[in-house]
Amino acid sequence: MSQMHNILPVGIDLGTSSIKISVGEKKYRIPSLIGEPNPGFKGIVADKSWINNLVVTLDSGEEYYIGELARLQSMVKIPLAREGKMKSAKDVMVAIKASLGLICERSEQTFVIATGVPVATGRNEMEALSKNIIGFHNVVIKNDATGEVKKIRAKVLAAPVMPEPYGAWYHLLKMKGEEKAVDTVIIDIGYGSTDILTVYNGNIMRPASGSITEAVDTLVTKVAQFLTDKTGKMVKPEALIATLEKGKTTVAIGGTLYDIKPQIDATASYVVLAIIDEVERLMGNLPPDAVIRYFIIEGGGVYYFGEKIKEALLDKGFIRSLDQVLIPEEPVLANAMGFELIAQYYARKILQRR
Numbered sequence: 001m002s003q004m005h006n007i008l009p010v011g012i013d014l015g016t017s018s019i020k021i022s023v024g025e026k027k028y029r030i031p032s033l034i035g036e037p038n039p040g041f042k043g044i045v046a047d048k049s050w051i052n053n054l055v056v057t058l059d060s061g062e063e064y065y066i067g068e069l070a071r072l073q074s075m076v077k078i079p080l081a082r083e084g085k086m087k088s089a090k091d092v093m094v095a096i097k098a099s100l101g102l103i104c105e106r107s108e109q110t111f112v113i114a115t116g117v118p119v120a121t122g123r124n125e126m127e128a129l130s131k132n133i134i135g136f137h138n139v140v141i142k143n144d145a146t147g148e149v150k151k152i153r154a155k156v157l158a159a160p161v162m163p164e165p166y167g168a169w170y171h172l173l174k175m176k177g178e179e180k181a182v183d184t185v186i187i188d189i190g191y192g193s194t195d196i197l198t199v200y201n202g203n204i205m206r207p208a209s210g211s212i213t214e215a216v217d218t219l220v221t222k223v224a225q226f227l228t229d230k231t232g233k234m235v236k237p238e239a240l241i242a243t244l245e246k247g248k249t250t251v252a253i254g255g256t257l258y259d260i261k262p263q264i265d266a267t268a269s270y271v272v273l274a275i276i277d278e279v280e281r282l283m284g285n286l287p288p289d290a291v292i293r294y295f296i297i298e299g300g301g302v303y304y305f306g307e308k309i310k311e312a313l314l315d316k317g318f319i320r321s322l323d324q325v326l327i328p329e330e331p332v333l334a335n336a337m338g339f340e341l342i343a344q345y346y347a348r349k350i351l352q353r354r
């Protein structure tokens with residue numbers, strides 16, 4: 001058996017709406033929330049899955065609800081990222097511990113974990129997170145529905161922390177078989193922010209990278225406001241997400257059906273304009289010899305804005321033909337999958353040194 005089996009490479013993408021985890025065939029998406037426990041009788045729970053009933057116990061004895069359980073049951077919820085930034089390395093660590101418990105099938109496991117954080121996250125927070133992840137952890141998780149407890153002794157050998165869109169860049173270039181780093185602008189349209197990352201000569205170019213708050217939440221908030229005005233009934237943005245994720249553009253409010261396609265289209269055009277303006281501004285900071293070969297568009301926003309952005313890139317003359325625009329097969333998971341490849345690369349290096 002290859003030694004690789006002893007080290008489990010994991011890719012984590014820490015988004016504002018969900019954390020994405022990639023380990024081999026297994027992919028997970030959990031809400032980016034931790035919350036205080038709120039014990040009590042909840043009735044007979046139909047869904048007994050670990051992912052939706054996740055509780056983590058820290059060494060101090062403190063307990064936290066994670067992801068979906070926090071979303072539904074915690075009174076106090078802490079978002080792990082907001083406005084394009086990771087909030088606190090300590091809170092994120094709680095979620096990472098829970099994730100390790102979730103994916104691990106043994107009582108002891110060695111890991112390499114590559115994590116992506118929003119682009120506007122400061123360098124100090126990124127370093128703090130990396131330091132927190134490396135080392136030994138006693139992970140204790142509990143399934144709130146069944147009461148089952150899982151204990152794991154985790155050892156993390158390396159924990160690179162990078163800006164989120166770097167994952168998709170790495171993933172796509174590996175998939176395309178590109179050996180050399182290719183100059184690329186990555187546009188990651190998430191829930192709470194659109195992150196733009198420029199890779200030039202294989203390095204992340206900070207002056208040509210940035211983040212704006214126009215993203216999927218801009219769209220759902222506007223459409224929810226429109227429906228509230230039109231129907232006189234309070235429509236929350238979160239309530240629209242399930243409909244939109246199913247690809248539907250009609251919603252039923254108080255028994256009446258409404259077609260929201262015109263509002264989606266109008267708001268999408270505005271969001272795309274904001275994104276393209278920012279891309280243009282950031283590209284102004286590139287050195288004159290930089291020729292951008294590819295634009296990658298990724299994140300859940302692809303489903304709403306992908307086509308319009310493609311057209312705008314062509315109209316603006318940023319690209320000569322549409323084959324310069326790459327959209328990953330799995331636009332939401334692409335970062336996490338790329339980080340897993342980066343974790344594999346670190347794991348191989350560690351094994352070579354032994």
Ligand SMILES: Nc1ncnc2c1ncn2[C@@H]1O[C@H](COP(=O)(O)OP(=O)(O)OP(=O)(O)O)[C@@H](O)[C@H]1O
Pocket residue numbers: 014015016017018019081118188189190191192193194215216217241244245246247298299300301303332
């Ligand atoms: N298949 C789909 N169809 C339509 N919408 C989707 C689909 N998958 C995800 N989304 C939506 O896209 C939005 C952005 O998802 P994504 O996971 O990219 O955000 P995030 O990474 O959590 O946020 P950020 O990158 O801002 O930190 C979410 O609101 C999600 O509901």
Ligand SMILES: [Mg+2]
Pocket residue numbers: 013014015016164188189190191299
């Ligand atoms: Mg994201």
